Amino acid sequence: MQIAIELPNDFVGMQTEQTIANEMRLAYALALFKAGRVSLAKAAEVADLDIYGFMALCKEERLEVIDTSRDELLHEMQLASRPGA
Template sequence: MQIAIELPNDFVNFQGAAEIRQEVAISYALWLYQQGRVTLSKAAELAGVDLYDFMMTCKRNKVPIIDISRDDLIAELSGFDGG
């Protein structure tokens, strides 16, 4: 499916259509991931990048990749045998 949005010509000329297309795809994928509507791997696919690149994009945009509280993490790790 294709969705069209209207942008001022000078904006498109300044950045280029391909770059804008990529930025919109990444921004939308980040938003969907933040909302919990898609998985990390699905968001990477929607953004058109590999998983590692999407994880780095999340980091640059301060979007947590692991969404677990400190207490939950401690509880989870306490079940592991240290030996």
């Protein structure tokens, strides 16, 4: 799908259309992920990055990618360390 938006001419002259399109994809993907509207994998797809690239972008933006509390993580580790797990 393509979406068109109006930008001031002087702004568009400062960057290529492709650069603007890429930045908008990244910003939209980050906004969707931050709002919890899409998964990490889907946000990476929207951003046209692999999941590791998107995780790196989240790190740059100081956006957590793992939404697990310390207690939840400790509980999961205890379950995983049980014999037969």
